[in-house]
């Protein structure tokens with residue numbers, strides 16, 4: 100997708116602090132962090148929202164969860180844990196229309212969210 104900022108990160112057209120990358124998935128530091136550790140996990144494939152996912156994407160989304168758990172271990176978060184969140188469309192506050200999971204860690208988080 101030509102105008103998608105996350106596709107540009109995938110294609111290395113704009114820089115990002117990448118913490119994980121394989122053929123399917125990328126994780127990088129959020130440019131406006133709201134937690135001590137704030138990463139974004141994305142599929143390299145352009146999918147606008149989680150409501151656009153298809154059957155064939157199920158393994159890809161499952162893999163994001165597995166990779167997030169692996170990265171959490173790299174950050175020594177075995178005990179403290181982390182929050183993995185995806186925003187879908189307007190009411191959730193989605194601003195970038197390329198599926199992404201926010202990975203928050205390093206402090207306690209409120210539940211329920213505001």
Ligand code: AMP
Pocket residue numbers: 104113115127128129130131132139185186192193194195196
């Ligand atoms: P959302 O509101 O769920 O769509 O969140 C989009 C997130 O992408 C926000 O937390 C932004 O700070 C983050 N973001 C936008 N552009 C970039 C970028 N170039 N590099 C890293 N994070 C970005």
